[in-house]
Amino acid sequence: MHFADRMTPIKPSATLAVTAKAKQMAADGLDVVGFGAGEPDFDTPAFIVDALRSALDNGKTRYTPTAGVPALRDAIAAMFTELYKVPFERAEVMTTVGGKHALYNMFQVLVNPGDEVIIPAPYWVSYPAQVRLAQGTPVHVQCDASEGFTLDVDVVRAAVTDRTVGLVLNSPCNPTGACLSEETLGALADLAEERDFWIISDDIYSFLRYDADGAAATALRARPHLRHRIFIVHGASKTYAMTGWRIGFAGGPAELISKMGTLQGQATSNPTAFAQYGALAALQSDHAFLGEWMKQYDARRRRLTALLNDIDGVECLLPGGAFYVFPDISKILERRFRGEVIGTDLRFSQLLLEHALVAVVPGEPFGGAGHCRLSYAISMQDIDKGMARMKTFIDGLQR
Ligand SMILES: Cc1ncc(COP(=O)(O)O)c(C=O)c1O
Incomplete structure (x- = not known):
């Protein structure tokens, strides 16, 4: 099939790809901890949903x-x-x-x-x-x-x-x-x-x-x-x-x-x-809900950054905004998994997902090779669980 030339350099979004694979693994019954999603884990506030319902009731269609x-x-x-x-x-x-x-x-x-x-x-x-x-x-x-x-x-x-x-x-x-x-x-x-x-x-x-x-x-x-x-x-x-x-x-x-x-x-x-x-x-609205969300994001941000820095070979800055951290994992890429040199952040995220059931997004598609992106728009419990798995996985790599 022939497609327009303008599509040639366009690749599927890397972030969506990891999230989709992690979701598929979860659907297959695996207990995956997903740090991939680029969206808040909170529900849309009820008053906003109510406004949509009332728009529908009033024929705004x-x-x-x-x-x-x-x-x-x-x-x-x-x-x-x-x-x-x-x-x-x-x-x-x-x-x-x-x-x-x-x-x-x-x-x-x-x-x-x-x-x-x-x-x-x-x-x-x-x-x-x-x-x-x-x-x-x-x-x-x-x-x-x-x-x-x-x-x-x-x-x-x-x-x-x-x-x-x-x-x-x-x-x-x-x-x-x-x-x-x-x-x-x-x-x-x-x-x-x-x-x-x-x-x-x-x-x-x-x-x-x-x-x-x-x-x-x-x-x-x-x-x-x-x-x-x-x-x-x-x-x-x-x-x-x-x-x-x-x-x-x-x-x-x-x-x-x-x-x-x-x-x-x-x-x-x-x-x-x-x-x-x-x-x-x-x-x-008065945005009151946002203050509560920010408190939770802030606590998760601090916890996730601290747990990442606790892993030997990972360096993570405390970010000032959004809900992502972008740790430097370049030292880990020199290590081996079952004899194979990991080499790239893409390979690292594949191995981490397959063998530790933790989904992170590789940094290379973001122009940040040697890093990976983790979203902390997930529960504190999942942050703890995911970080424990990631630490065990990384500590088990051969040098
Ligand atoms: C930096 C940045 N800009 C824009 C968007 C677009 O968001 P949306 O299309 O959902 O409004 C996103 C979503 O991930 C983003 O991360």
């Missing part, structure tokens, strides 16, 4: 405006205004089928064949794939793992060319959980202004931060006067445990949002009508 119902757009604008301390209007925001779709639309609208998008590594796996689907070229710059995955502005500067159209910033970051400082974000926005490219600010984890000043550090908050070149990705998935609802938020100059709406109007039309009403209830 038809097409809505492509960019979302006006009340939801206004609620997104209000949330952005509060979060970024910059006034947003309805025309400057839209609803999409998840944050992933917001990014997809934006790359399709902004990237010409051969244009370059700078993506700091480690990165979320969909950025390079989406840039390639827009026939652009992903250009990777490395974050400094030894410094807590910080990004050096001069390293980014050196990667800028005449073809650069955007720089992706994701803080807190998937997969590392690292947060960039306000100073770095501001300096990168200044560079974008100087060299005329977009800042693509993926702030989907901005409410999941463990430092005192919460969501303060974002490119837009650091440089409000540069809002004309900052594109915002956000959504309901991670903040409200609504991953399956597929509701994302996009923000940016009205002209860009309008162009994305034109594309969306020809591709998917509106996100599911009644799901939009759930998202509206979520945005209009």
Whole structure:
């Protein structure tokens, strides 16, 4: 069968692949501890589900405006205004089928064949794939793992060319959980202004931060006067445990949002009508549930990091946000399992899953070879069980 050339470099998402295999093993009756999932383990709060039910009861089952119902757009604008301390209007925001779709639309609208998008590594796996689907070229710059995955502005500067159209910033970051400082974000926005490219600010984890000043550090908050070149990705998935609802938020100059709406109007039309009403209830709530969730995430984050560092050969930084840790396992890759040198993080995660029933995601597809990603959106009990198994597995390897 022949497929379009644009699909040639596109691979299935590594994160989904591990989760699928772990789920299959669990379905086959095996007691797998899964650190693979990129979604909260909490249920969507009941009041949000109730809002969807009542939308259905009230006949909200038809097409809505492509960019979302006006009340939801206004609620997104209000949330952005509060979060970024910059006034947003309805025309400057839209609803999409998840944050992933917001990014997809934006790359399709902004990237010409051969244009370059700078993506700091480690990165979320969909950025390079989406840039390639827009026939652009992903250009990777490395974050400094030894410094807590910080990004050096001069390293980014050196990667800028005449073809650069955007720089992706994701803080807190998937997969590392690292947060960039306000100073770095501001300096990168200044560079974008100087060299005329977009800042693509993926702030989907901005409410999941463990430092005192919460969501303060974002490119837009650091440089409000540069809002004309900052594109915002956000959504309901991670903040409200609504991953399956597929509701994302996009923000940016009205002209860009309008162009994305034109594309969306020809591709998917509106996100599911009644799901939009759930998202509206979520945005209009007092977010009280989030404080309780953050306490639990925080306790798990500390425990998981400590248990990982307790394993000889594993080094793990305490992340500042999201619900992932990204330990360095490079020393373990030199060891042997039943005579075979492990070699790669991919092989390590296969062996760990098959022989210790622990699912982690290899770091290489995230541009972080020698690492693996573990999500702590699982119970404390499972964290303890999974770490005990991982320690036994690693301690049993031959040197
Ligand atoms: C960094 C990052 N951005 C965006 C998304 C998109 O999330 P969704 O499409 O569920 O809103 C994800 C999901 O894993 C993510 O990790």
